[in-house]
Amino acid sequence: MSARLSVIDDIFLRTHRGFGIPIVLQGVWCSEDAVDHVELAAIHSNLSLGPLGRRVVTPVVPGARRRWAPSSDALPLEYDTTPLAASEVLDWADAQGECDLDPEAGPSWRLSARSTDDGGTVLSLVCSHVVADAAGLIEAAGMALTGSVPPESYAYPISDVCDAAALVWRVTKAGVPALASLLFSRRARSELRDFVRASSGAIPHEVSVTTAVLDIEARLSNSEFISVVTEIMVALGQHEPVSINVPFRSNTLGANGIGMATVQISRTDSLAAIKNECKRAFTTPAGPPSGFPAEMVQLLPEQAAAALTSAPGHAAALCSNIGDLPDSVGAIGSHRASTVATRALHPHSPSARTTTILSAYLSTLNGTSTLSLVGTDPALIPSSETLADRAHAVLTHRQLTARSWR
Known part of the structure; x- marks a missing residue:
C-alpha cells in the first residue's frame, strides 16, 4: 500500500472533518444459521490485524502529504443475542453506521452482530471511507472471514521534508505550463470556467x-x-x-x-x-x-481544497x-450468507x-x-x-x- 494518502483519500478525510457529508462504508451479512461468539471474536481479531488496521498521521512539515501508520485500535465486538425480527434488520443495520469512527486517532472500523428470531444471524462491518473503498472493504472482510490475514505491508515513507519538496516540485513542474496556457488558449480558459462553475453552481x-x-x-x-x-x-x-x-x-x-x-x-x-x-x-x-495537477490541492488549506474538489x-x-x-465474503465463518448488502452511510x-x-x-x-x-x-x-x-x-x-x- 502507498505510504502517503492520495488526493482521493484526502477528499474523504475532509468530509470526515466536516467539509461535506461524512461517509462510512458498510457490509451487512444475513445468515440463516446461528453464529457463535467464538467465530465472531476470531473475525474481529482478524480485522484488527488486516488492511483496515491503519490510521492517518498528519506531518508537521508544511507541504508534506499525510501518511499511513499501522494501528490495532478497535472498538469492541458487539454481539446481542436478543432475537431481532426480520422486519427490524435494516433499522438495526442503519444504527450500526451511527458510530464514532476516527481515521486519524482510531479506531476506523466496527464489527457488530445480532441474532434474528428465525434462528439466524446478521453481521455488520462498518469502516471509514478514508481507510478503504468498496474493494478495500471487501478484501479486508474476505481475509477476516476466511482467516487468511497476512501481515499488512506498509511502504516505508520517505522523510516528510523530502516528500514536501517532491510534491512542490511535481506541482510546480505541471502547474506553471498550465498557468501559461491560460494566457494563450481559449479552450484552457473555457475549461477552467466550466470547472469553477461546476464547483460552485449547485445548491445543496x-x-x-x-x-x-x-x-x-x-x-x-x-x-x-x-x-x-x-x-x-x-x-x-x-x-x-x-x-x-x-x-x-x-x-x-x-x-x-x-x-x-x-x-x-x-x-x-x-x-x-x-x-x-x-x-x-x-x-x-x-x-x-x-x-493542472490533481496533487495541487494537497498544498492548499482545507477549505480551499474542499471547494475545488466538491464538483463530483x-x-x-x-x-x-x-x-x-x-466467495471469501459469502459466509460468516463456517455459515453461508443468504444475502449480503454493501453500501455507504452518512453518520x-x-x-x-x-x-x-x-x-x-x-x-x-x-x-x-x-x-x-x-x-x-x-x-x-x-x-x-x-x-x-x-x-x-x-x-x-x-x-x-x-x-x-x-
Whole structure:
C-alpha cells in the first residue's frame, strides 16, 4: 500500500472533518444459521490485524502529504443475542453506521452482530471511507472471514521534508505550463470556467437519511442498474434527464482507487445508449482542468481544497456497481450468507449538506443482486418506507422479482 494518502483519500478525510457529508462504508451479512461468539471474536481479531488496521498521521512539515501508520485500535465486538425480527434488520443495520469512527486517532472500523428470531444471524462491518473503498472493504472482510490475514505491508515513507519538496516540485513542474496556457488558449480558459462553475453552481440540501435494501432474483448489468435507478429517481419526483455519478476503478495509489464520471440519463434511453454514454464519460472523468495537477490541492488549506474538489458530488444520484462478490465474503465463518448488502452511510449528518439526492449500490452473490439505496433529500424522499415502496414498484414494473428488507 502507498505510504502517503492520495488526493482521493484526502477528499474523504475532509468530509470526515466536516467539509461535506461524512461517509462510512458498510457490509451487512444475513445468515440463516446461528453464529457463535467464538467465530465472531476470531473475525474481529482478524480485522484488527488486516488492511483496515491503519490510521492517518498528519506531518508537521508544511507541504508534506499525510501518511499511513499501522494501528490495532478497535472498538469492541458487539454481539446481542436478543432475537431481532426480520422486519427490524435494516433499522438495526442503519444504527450500526451511527458510530464514532476516527481515521486519524482510531479506531476506523466496527464489527457488530445480532441474532434474528428465525434462528439466524446478521453481521455488520462498518469502516471509514478514508481507510478503504468498496474493494478495500471487501478484501479486508474476505481475509477476516476466511482467516487468511497476512501481515499488512506498509511502504516505508520517505522523510516528510523530502516528500514536501517532491510534491512542490511535481506541482510546480505541471502547474506553471498550465498557468501559461491560460494566457494563450481559449479552450484552457473555457475549461477552467466550466470547472469553477461546476464547483460552485449547485445548491445543496440539508441531509435527512433514508434507506432501503432489496434482493433481486436476477443479475443486473451496469446499464440495467443505472436505468433502474433513473426510473426510481423519476418516480420520486426528479426531473429528466437525471445526472448520475458513476464511480469506476482507477490505478490511483492509496486506500481509494476510484475515479468518478458523470452521465445524463432519461427513462427512455436504451441500455445500449446508457452503455455508450458511460464509455464516453469514462474518457473524461472528474478531475482538475486545463492540465493542472490533481496533487495541487494537497498544498492548499482545507477549505480551499474542499471547494475545488466538491464538483463530483453535484450529480443528483450516484450509482456504484460493486459487482460480483467473491466467495471469501459469502459466509460468516463456517455459515453461508443468504444475502449480503454493501453500501455507504452518512453518520452524524443532520447539519451536513449535499446535492446528491439518492445513492445506489449494487452487489451480486450467487446470482442474486442486492440493491442498496440511501436517500438524503426529505423533499423527495420523506421516509424509508417511501423509498422502499417506489423502488419495489419500479422493479415490479420491470418484471423483476424483488424482496424488500423492510
